[in-house]
Amino acid sequence: MATTAAAPPYVSTHEASNTGIWSWLTTVDHKRIGALYLVTALTFFMIGGFEAEIIRAQLMHPNGTLVSADTYNQLFTMHGTTMIFLAVMPLSAAFFNFLIPLQIGARDVAFPRLNAFSYWVYLFGGLFINASWLIGAAPNGGWFGYAPLTTMQFNPGLNIDFWVIGLQILGVSSLAAAFNFITTIINMRAPGMQLMRMPMFTWMAFIVQFLLILAFPVITIALVFLQFDRFFGTQFYELAAGADPLLWQHLFWIFGHPEVYILILPAFGLVSEVLPTFSGKPLFGYPVMVYSGMLIAFLGFGVWAHHMFAVGMGPIADSVFGVTTLLIGIPTGVKIFNWIFTMWGGNVRFTVACKFAIALLALFTIGGISGVMHASPPADLQQTDSYFIVAHFHYVLFGGSMMGIFAGIYYYFPKITGRFLSEKLGNWHFWLTFIGMNLTFFPMHFSGLAGMPRRIYRYDAGQGFDVYNLISSYGAYLLGFATLLFVWNFIRSWRKGAKAGHNPWNAPSLEWSLPSPPPDYNFAAIPTVTSRYPLWDHKGNVVDYHDGDQVKSAKELGIPMPLSTIKPLFTALFMTLMFAGLLFIHKHNWPMAYTFMFGGAAGMVISLYSWLLSPLE
Numbered sequence: 065m066a067t068t069a070a071a072p073p074y075v076s077t078h079e080a081s082n083t084g085i086w087s088w089l090t091t092v093d094h095k096r097i098g099a100l101y102l103v104t105a106l107t108f109f110m111i112g113g114f115e116a117e118i119i120r121a122q123l124m125h126p127n128g129t130l131v132s133a134d135t136y137n138q139l140f141t142m143h144g145t146t147m148i149f150l151a152v153m154p155l156s157a158a159f160f161n162f163l164i165p166l167q168i169g170a171r172d173v174a175f176p177r178l179n180a181f182s183y184w185v186y187l188f189g190g191l192f193i194n195a196s197w198l199i200g201a202a203p204n205g206g207w208f209g210y211a212p213l214t215t216m217q218f219n220p221g222l223n224i225d226f227w228v229i230g231l232q233i234l235g236v237s238s239l240a241a242a243f244n245f246i247t248t249i250i251n252m253r254a255p256g257m258q259l260m261r262m263p264m265f266t267w268m269a270f271i272v273q274f275l276l277i278l279a280f281p282v283i284t285i286a287l288v289f290l291q292f293d294r295f296f297g298t299q300f301y302e303l304a305a306g307a308d309p310l311l312w313q314h315l316f317w318i319f320g321h322p323e324v325y326i327l328i329l330p331a332f333g334l335v336s337e338v339l340p341t342f343s344g345k346p347l348f349g350y351p352v353m354v355y356s357g358m359l360i361a362f363l364g365f366g367v368w369a370h371h372m373f374a375v376g377m378g379p380i381a382d383s384v385f386g387v388t389t390l391l392i393g394i395p396t397g398v399k400i401f402n403w404i405f406t407m408w409g410g411n412v413r414f415t416v417a418c419k420f421a422i423a424l425l426a427l428f429t430i431g432g433i434s435g436v437m438h439a440s441p442p443a444d445l446q447q448t449d450s451y452f453i454v455a456h457f458h459y460v461l462f463g464g465s466m467m468g469i470f471a472g473i474y475y476y477f478p479k480i481t482g483r484f485l486s487e488k489l490g491n492w493h494f495w496l497t498f499i500g501m502n503l504t505f506f507p508m509h510f511s512g513l514a515g516m517p518r519r520i521y522r523y524d525a526g527q528g529f530d531v532y533n534l535i536s537s538y539g540a541y542l543l544g545f546a547t548l549l550f551v552w553n554f555i556r557s558w559r560k561g562a563k564a565g566h567n568p569w570n571a572p573s574l575e576w577s578l579p580s581p582p583p584d585y586n587f588a589a590i591p592t593v594t595s596r597y598p599l600w601d602h603k604g605n606v607v608d609y610h611d612g613d614q615v616k617s618a619k620e621l622g623i624p625m626p627l628s629t630i631k632p633l634f635t636a637l638f639m640t641l642m643f644a645g646l647l648f649i650h651k652h653n654w655p656m657a658y659t660f661m662f663g664g665a666a667g668m669v670i671s672l673y674s675w676l677l678s679p680l681e
Contacts, residue, residue, distance in 0.1 A: 098162030112146035136521035144207030166575035169254025184636035189233035203227035268333030331468025343410030356395035416490035427463025452512025483561030496546035503539025638667030
């Protein structure tokens, strides 16, 4: 599909006039919102990576003096919070937004304005948390926020308030998006797009939305309890008042372990799209892959207390959670073997996307094996709160989630922008990332087994940690350089990459029947689907929507489209200001608190009321 010289590659010819900052601020197009999520989340990924580089510089040698203990606490808290809530989750959301309607044969999501609202809430929530750096009060209680260390008695500054309020803002974004995508997948599938014909990515996204709406209310309760303890003197986590500090750990990890699968299942879905395409074969054991995803989600709510084997729950609870932790390894292992059998006997094309997908298999397996080790309470007691755990969850979340996301970016970049990422730069990015990731995190297994505790900002020489930390820091620098290469490739290719056709990879699913990038209405005619792999099986009403070098506009085709509007942005902004007013309660600055809270609430209600009264199309 051709583009005008003046239009950015994301915009097709018929959309060339719909450019400029205002068009992005007012967009309700799911594809543009997906692009916004992608760029914003990659920016936060860079910020979180920079925080990690400082951490590794501090720990590179014994008795490091680069940062103070308090600054270190802020760095590792913000690194974890940024990577989980502001980078990996939103990177998955970028693919949810862009791909789900295309894969199920829909023209948009069920609620386009709610979709835009979700993005703006995420953006303002991320900016709110990071604004804490500007006043020297970044969150400093760990990304897990264990009470009572985060109560006013032990942490009287604004640091934890930014964290508590920011996570509640981000929770609104996640829940709004989850209900939207569930409604979209249930109600807006094309004729013939049965559940067991949906692409695997859409299936994993569908499962993740239920995890979100079931898990996020739990952490919201925990955060509200903590907020009331800090602001209003309640005692939900105060042992002297007869409460139980372990309440926080139970509530947090009831959310926290499903959160692991919220982070990893979208990457599994992306890999399940990449490997069949580049193996030239259908996904091995499709139904089993679907049911294993469901089983992972179900069992994910029954393993939370394996994070708490050291708190003294007793032998019965330890045994139950040890068994459930072992059980959840079964559906996860099934996926690994099914991906291997998908490639087995296929004509594998080792593109950069395929290499990242294969890397997920290898690295996530390492993280999974070390995770199964923690199903044993005696082993866990020796390894918990050591760097062995740091190695484990980075193999899961970087070796798993990020490798899968990078595979998805290289695979879907042509569909998003109409251009290829450079495979030459991509190969450099892959190999430097693969080597750097293993250099960074594999030695942490050994430093952890040697007894190095987590969350310390310095260590004495001669304890057996020196060499491992030196290697890990060099690996982190290599990872940072690899990421800069990727960013350069991404920015350069967005405008100057080689142009891609509608299906450059010979992929089988519905989104590849459309021009690259797709028009704003997606499908000129809603397709009828009769096969799980319509572009390979050549069944159903799969249409090539090219009209020479031009793509007809929605107006020419008589397709009604949702109207662009700034109102979701204002609603999100005023909601964030309303939450921000809670910060002033901490200092008993009631005039400012009332101004922000009631002013923000009034602005949000007016914006929302105006939004609801505006015509949809």
